[in-house]
Amino acid sequence: MKNNIAVIGLGSMGYGIASSCLRSGHLVWGLDTNIDQVTKFCKLGGQNSSLNTVINDIDVVLVVVLNSTQTETVLFGEEGVVKKLRSGSVVISCATVAPNFAKDMEKRCKEFGVLYLDAPISGGSVKAANGQLSIMASGTKEAFEAASAALKSISETVFELGDEAGAGSSMKAVNQLLAGVHIAVMAEALTFGISQGISPEKFIETISKCAGTSWMLENRAPHIADGDYEPRSSINIWPKDLGIVLDVAKDAKFNAPITKVALDQFSAAVDMGLGFEDDAAVAKVYAKSAKISLPQKT
């Protein structure tokens, strides 16, 4: 089924998602505060007309912004879309947010007859561009149905985690806890290895075949070996996402000491001015403290 889809947020994830929707033959409106991204997307095949003029014909709104504040603004701010959408259309919300925020958005959408899918994404910008994301989704049966064509265009796997918003965001929080800690401890182990005379190449070659490996280690350690900190996913993501994890944990009176220490490492990286570098740059926190040298880009 072909849908009329609005993608709000054309960053590294949103642009790939919007492009994947185009490839599936949907009509796609791309929106972003960065006009260059919008223009680029129109050239790729995105619709030129103003979203407001077609808002009654929109089936799906994919919200691919950074956080809960931006999500709330695009949905319910002064220019928010929800109040304009036709009844039965669906919002697919992809940002990492607290489960209670997702529940609140679902409730407020319902007041306008708009369906809501709590649908955080995992997989990075390359998988976004290839329509191969993993989606941790929860929402009503109606929301899943209304979202199904769009989900099919952008994802390889949709985990159906429950019949109301919140469950998707809870699972995303669990995933981010692990992913963030795995990046930070990869940096801890790799730089510890350097202090013992083990080169990053030897580290990757050996550990990726041993019990100490992780998805993040295999994905991010090569960035350090190459001295390449072009942001595929930036340091700034982690104080935000691990902060959400710790807020949710605190509400549940759950103590997450490893997460807290990993967050401290990313915060130290931000303090060093590395916020916009690739998240593998957390290794620089360890290198500075131990006075060891990391590989430079050749």
Added chain:
Amino acid sequence: MKNNIAVIGLGSMGYGIASSCLRSGHLVWGLDTNIDQVTKFCKLGGQNSSLNTVINDIDVVLVVVLNSTQTETVLFGEEGVVKKLRSGSVVISCATVAPNFAKDMEKRCKEFGVLYLDAPISGGSVKAANGQLSIMASGTKEAFEAASAALKSISETVFELGDEAGAGSSMKAVNQLLAGVHIAVMAEALTFGISQGISPEKFIETISKCAGTSWMLENRAPHIADGDYEPRSSINIWPKDLGIVLDVAKDAKFNAPITKVALDQFSAAVDMGLGFEDDAAVAKVYAKSAKISLPQKT
């Protein structure tokens, strides 16, 4: 080439290693303070004669004990084998030890004309039994040559990490840092998930296909889902191995805060009387603190 091999230590790893040597057609003497294990191994095909009566014909001594103290005792204690071994025989030392300890053992073996391979192992008891271990090895060319037939019998992969003892143990320390943290943070994430209504089964099904996965998560999380804490590898390993990591780090003025917090979780598990349970039982530390229930064995 068939060797005469002594395997000292017939615990869960050593017994598998000795059995793998038997399957390759070597003559194998199994030694352990636990006579039941020795008897069992003789029934499997191990040699009955006293090691002392054949010590001149021994080519390889595989030391598969728990730690550096036991390693030093079997090599250089009152009944230590090194002084009795013929010149040109090789000690393959498999325990997780500090790199400097391995260097010292190599030096002391050399005084007796005995070769030494620093050869910590990774892979667990099933891979030990199947002759499929990963070995992080370093030592002289002569030591590698003398050890080659035995290594072939017990391992799938031998990482050759350098021409002197120490490098193997350094890489093992790096691997243990990661493996230990990954177990502890898996427990942190899985129990955090329970606090948010995510069952261990749903956790495993979803996260093992997402960016938050790790080798240890996929291997250990099912123990928690099954409520099965029969020790495949026990809690007690980790205060020891992460303690070695932190000692080595301290010597190198390297700060490893995530490792330290993970060690704290395993120490808390020991304090709860869980030292001899499977290391996945570190989840019980989190469950107790957050007052949540873990699955029981059915």
